[in-house]
Amino acid sequence: MDEPTFLTDTRAGYNTIAIPYDEMFGAETDTKPLTRAMFNAFAEIVAENGPVIEVGSGPGRVTAYLDGLGLDIRGIDLSPEMVALARRNFPKLRFEEGTMTALDLADGTLAGLVAWYSIIHVPPALLPEVFAEFRRVLAPGGHLLLGFQVGDEAMHRTEAFGLTFSLVFQRLMPERIEELLAEAGFVVDARLVRQPDEGEKVAQAHLLAHKPA
Ligand SMILES: C[S@@+](CC[C@H](N)C(=O)[O-])C[C@H]1O[C@@H](n2cnc3c(N)ncnc32)[C@H](O)[C@@H]1O
Structure with missing residues (x-):
């Protein structure tokens, strides 16, 4: 089956900007205490429950931060340049190519799934399918963490x-x-909306949800 254009275009776009994107945003986790609070809460809730993935892991900074909090996490990204960069940045961590629209994972196998500024590249009409895919791969009781720009x-x-x-x-x-x-x-379970920091144009939303047991 032919790949939808939005995936082909997004992959090409991130392949082009992978390195400067990393230089600009690579250290962002260090400067955003409210974002860290959500990551920390997610890690505490999910800890020791099983494997976790970050879909749209880009240069790997979020996967690495959550790995540092003790999660059994790996990253999946559409862009091979991003995957290569994440592997270079964090050689001890696992990063693979893939798409959140069709995850190569069995049903009910994950304790957690993070999509940090990556569902923003899915056409809104297709978000129900993507959320159904997230629900499919999460185990009952598994948690989902989303980040996106508000608007x-x-x-x-x-x-x-x-x-x-x-x-x-x-x-x-x-x-x-x-x-x-x-x-x-x-x-x-929780919604955090914070005002834009310096360099951001709009408010930022972080949502924590779970698949009922
Ligand atoms: C804005 S970046 C965020 C990267 C990372 N989560 C972070 O916060 O540093 C979005 C990333 O999502 C990836 N992406 C976009 N659509 C995707 C899809 N359908 N499946 C997997 N990754 C995707 C892009 O290649 C890009 O690396």
Whole structure:
């Protein structure tokens, strides 16, 4: 079956910007205490329950942070350049190519799944399918952590870091994502919406949910 265009385009875009993206955002976890609070809570809840994946792991910083908190975590990313970079950045960790739209995992096998600023690249009409896929791979009682920019616009970037590329990403309303999660069979446990930091244009949302046992 032919791959949907949005996957091909997103892969190409991140292949182009992988290295400067990492230089700009690689240390972000160190500077955002509210984000760390959500990661820390997620790690505490999921700890020792089983394997965890980060889908859309990019340069690997979030996977590495959660690994440092003791999770059995690996990263999956659409972009082979991002996967190569993450492996170089964190040679002891596991990163593989793949797509969150069709995870190469058996049903009910994960204790946790993190999608940190990666569902933003899925067309909103396809989010129900992606959340169904997340629910499929999580074990009963497994937890989901999402991060995204707040809003309702589709953005199209064609230039950054002195490079030309094409990347579409979506700002998302937390209330709508919560509705879609509920429709997919998740229970939403917490929502954190923080005001934009320096360098950010809009508020940022972090959602924690679980698949009922
Ligand atoms: C904004 S970056 C975030 C990277 C990382 N989570 C972080 O916070 O540093 C989005 C990443 O998601 C990946 N991605 C986008 N769509 C994806 C998909 N369908 N499946 C897996 N990864 C995807 C991109 O290749 C990119 O590396």
